[in-house]
Amino acid sequence: MVDFAVVQFGTQTMPIRPKQTVADLKELRALTADEHGAQRVAWTDTWLRAREWFAGKLESFPVTREIDAAGNAWFTLKGASERALVLGGHLDSVPNGGWLDGCLGVLASLEVLRSISEEYEGQPPITIRIVDWADEEGARFGRSLFGSAAFAGNHSIEADRIRTDKEGTTLEAALHRCGIDVSNVGACIAQQKDAAAYLELHIEQGPVLERMQIPLGVVLGTKGVERHAITFHGQEAHSGSTPMAMRHDALAAAAKLALEIRPIAMKHEDAVATMGSVKTFPGIVTAVVGRCETTLDMRDLDAKVLAEMLHEAQQASERFAAEEKCTVEWSQIWQIEPVPFHPQLLAFADTAVKEVAGTSHRLPSGPLHDAAEVARAGIPTVMLFVQSLRGLSHNKLEDTEEQHLEMAVDALSRLAQETMEWIANAPTE
Ligand SMILES: [Zn+2]
Numbered sequence: 001m002v003d004f005a006v007v008q009f010g011t012q013t014m015p016i017r018p019k020q021t022v023a024d025l026k027e028l029r030a031l032t033a034d035e036h037g038a039q040r041v042a043w044t045d046t047w048l049r050a051r052e053w054f055a056g057k058l059e060s061f062p063v064t065r066e067i068d069a070a071g072n073a074w075f076t077l078k079g080a081s082e083r084a085l086v087l088g089g090h091l092d093s094v095p096n097g098g099w100l101d102g103c104l105g106v107l108a109s110l111e112v113l114r115s116i117s118e119e120y121e122g123q124p125p126i127t128i129r130i131v132d133w134a135d136e137e138g139a140r141f142g143r144s145l146f147g148s149a150a151f152a153g154n155h156s157i158e159a160d161r162i163r164t165d166k167e168g169t170t171l172e173a174a175l176h177r178c179g180i181d182v183s184n185v186g187a188c189i190a191q192q193k194d195a196a197a198y199l200e201l202h203i204e205q206g207p208v209l210e211r212m213q214i215p216l217g218v219v220l221g222t223k224g225v226e227r228h229a230i231t232f233h234g235q236e237a238h239s240g241s242t243p244m245a246m247r248h249d250a251l252a253a254a255a256k257l258a259l260e261i262r263p264i265a266m267k268h269e270d271a272v273a274t275m276g277s278v279k280t281f282p283g284i285v286t287a288v289v290g291r292c293e294t295t296l297d298m299r300d301l302d303a304k305v306l307a308e309m310l311h312e313a314q315q316a317s318e319r320f321a322a323e324e325k326c327t328v329e330w331s332q333i334w335q336i337e338p339v340p341f342h343p344q345l346l347a348f349a350d351t352a353v354k355e356v357a358g359t360s361h362r363l364p365s366g367p368l369h370d371a372a373e374v375a376r377a378g379i380p381t382v383m384l385f386v387q388s389l390r391g392l393s394h395n396k397l398e399d400t401e402e403q404h405l406e407m408a409v410d411a412l413s414r415l416a417q418e419t420m421e422w423i424a425n426a427p428t429e
Helices: 018-032 045-057 103-119 146-151 171-177 182-192 208-212 250-266 303-323 343-357 370-376 402-425
Strands: 063-067 073-077 081-089 126-132 195-203 216-222 224-233 272-281 291-300 327-336 362-365 381-386
Touching (some): 018 103, 018 402, 045 103, 073 103, 081 103, 081 370, 103 195, 103 402, 126 402, 146 370, 195 370, 195 402, 208 216, 216 343, 216 370, 224 303, 250 272, 250 303, 291 303, 303 327, 343 381, 343 402, 362 381, 370 381, 381 402
Parallel strands (some): 081 126, 081 195, 195 381
Antiparallel strands (some): 224 291, 224 327
């Protein structure tokens, strides 16, 4: 039996005030940044102060506040239906971070919730929730997407609880100080209940939109990652006495691979491949390299493309090892599947962006985001990107034109309106 009722929505746009979001961002910066940039590292006092400040912004709304078992902060505006539109981001930053990464999503969500609350006099047709994910950056303990992964049921808390920061504090102790019991983190999957869609606005953190001179983009999904350690084994030998033709030079084989991964990736429009680390042994000026340890990080939105790139890189490494009379050994460091976003929400996002900016561009995200974890939990998800100046992020030079920030808030609001309507009119079991 399907319970289906068409909910009528007003035709006028919601009273959104994008300039307020920019003012809020500046206020947060003044509260939590020093001369080196934002200092809202998760589980620190500055982060807690930012969260209290944010909660204060919602005090005058009919909203309930809850910190879940993984430390994610939820603000709920109850609607006629329990089914919820979730809007979010993360207030935590890297040390010496920028003024927009993560908090733009949270503060834009605040403005959208405020306008919905006003339009429907505190009782929207569906429930609206804001989530401030805990420890997206993983800057202190090396575990990114902490809260959103726990939400999605993908936490790795038994391995993570003993992680330590630079001072030797364990993750377990840092969470305890913030009122979070590590043993109970998995219970936060309860927050999935009634979540019908998730929207997140974020800065691009890359140069693509700026180069295209487009303010806003629609994110297709987050790229899958294949990350491997590749070690070439040759023979250490004296640099003076070993003739060129008789060498087993592990660095020569690695260097050939470092160049070869470029054409391997460039066959595909959005694929990237990076050899980010090379260590040579014995690593002295008078020895042929006997062992060379490298890393390879490859990303694409298409799992087939990623698998093909990995296969080609492996074949190339064998070929170069043989040419240099070496051997090669691979071991996987980490891997994650690509996460495509929801087709209907992509279409809504395109419309919203076109209305505001005149043109829309779809692009994949290279960095991972909390939204990827939400999508992995099976909740329809989409993200909007706003242009980043010079493509810079994770430092104090991170910036976006204010006019573009305002357009982004406007687009998120329009997307939220469409998505609310979609949720309200979707058949329920
Ligand atoms: Zn972020």
